[in-house]
Amino acid sequence: MKAAVLHEFRPAEESPLTIEDVPTPNPGPGQVLVKVHACGVCRSNLHMIEGEWRRYGIPSKLPIIPGHEIIGEVVELGEGVEGLRKGARVGIQPIWSSCGRCDYCLRGMEHICPEKKLTGEHVDGGYAEYIVADARHVYEVPDNLSPEEAAPLFCPGITAYGAVMKADLRPGMRVGVFGVGGVGHMVIQLALLHGADVVAVSRRENHLRVAERLGAKWLINSSEKDPVEEIRRIGGLDVSIVFAPSSKVAEQAFKSTKLHGTVVIGVHVELGWFPFYEEKRVVGTVVGPRWAMREVVRLASEGKLKVIHEDYPLEKANEVLRKLKHGEVDARAVLIP
Ligand SMILES: [Zn+2]
Ligand SMILES: [Zn+2]
Structure with a gap:
């Protein structure tokens, strides 16, 4: 599959991402393979790519595919996945997974779970044609929202x-x-x-x-x-x-x-x-729990929350990062693989 990959930290002006062919990932037990339709470009992606977040241990691996506000279609179900079907339109947000056992997870605050994994920071993200997601952390998205307008709901929203x-x-x-x-x-x-x-x-x-x-x-x-x-x-x-x-x-x-x-x-x-x-x-404050994510999708689908977006092909990821850095993106830029 095609992906924008970060191999080493560099300023946005030096085109830190390379567009390359990488193996399409396979979903493990409890996971799904999602064909990415759109992925928003977040300022936190820029911080990570330029190496500013090394001091927080982010990303936890290199090379890595960034991107954590994603809309796509479920194309493959891993072993034991229930309640999701192939062809479902889903969104994926920065919280890629949580432990499900700690005090925070039990209180519906899995977004601050100490064992959470972050999309595009601990595991490969959405600047790619496909992504593997944890089935417990994907959200169905109604058809009346286009991928470009729905993607930013999954981080800024x-x-x-x-x-x-x-x-x-x-x-x-x-x-x-x-x-x-x-x-x-x-x-x-x-x-x-x-x-x-x-x-x-x-x-x-x-x-x-x-x-x-x-x-x-x-x-x-x-x-x-x-x-x-x-x-x-x-x-x-x-x-x-x-x-x-x-x-x-x-x-x-x-x-x-x-x-x-x-x-x-x-x-x-x-x-x-x-x-x-x-x-x-x-x-x-940092992102939010799963029940709130559902509320955000509902508000947008009822037309109460609008996303202002500008769309670019995945190949322009570096250019978009430069624009974002210099304040030239009005609200949200979205990459289309
Ligand atoms: Zn974000
Ligand atoms: Zn937890």
Whole structure:
């Protein structure tokens, strides 16, 4: 099969992925073989490919095929797979498998299982014509969603849902969305579904136009204005949600949040000085559990959650990574093998 493979870490400008022929994998017991129809390109793929996540032990093997927001068709069932048929349209998200036995798995929080395996980081991912998936971690996808619009539900979609879930939103609350990319554009929509008002903060005009289109009430270009000052002028935020991978942005979000407010952070940042007497709550968030993944697919299939995407052939994977790195992707880029 054709795949985009990472052999060694290099900057996106140096075309780190090679398009090559590799053996098509075989599904083991409890696994399925999926023919990939579309795979989204995530910023975390870029971090891994450029070697930034070596310090976290990611990827755990080289060479590796990246990609973890995948739509495809089940073409082969491994031994003992039940409840899935050949020909089913399915999605695969970053959580490739979980142990099913630990306290977190038993509490429906398998996305933080210490033994979880990550798609495209511990096992080969979706920048390829085929992928092997754990049958317990695939999700049926209705026909009214195209592969290109459904693929990003499986990382930015579930990630946005997880973040908004932790924010405990109520109608009328004011939510700041810091970073309007793949995840941010879905956070905005989910916050609006809760009846909240959205302040979108981004350094890039193209991202702010996306936020405006989706219904954000205030738009702040942080390369031109100080977002803390601007937000304090309108009375501060009840909740800040941060998906821009920058410690400076996390600090701005914290300072823009009202006393007793909540700051939800879904990226690696350094948190400095912590004024306890402001009684703010800081919560981390990472993807989400399987039941929430189903909710995300349902919302999209009912037309309540839209994915803004641009599509490229798999061969252009390197070009797409460069565009993503330089902020030239409006919301989400999707590769088609
Ligand atoms: Zn992702
Ligand atoms: Zn577990």
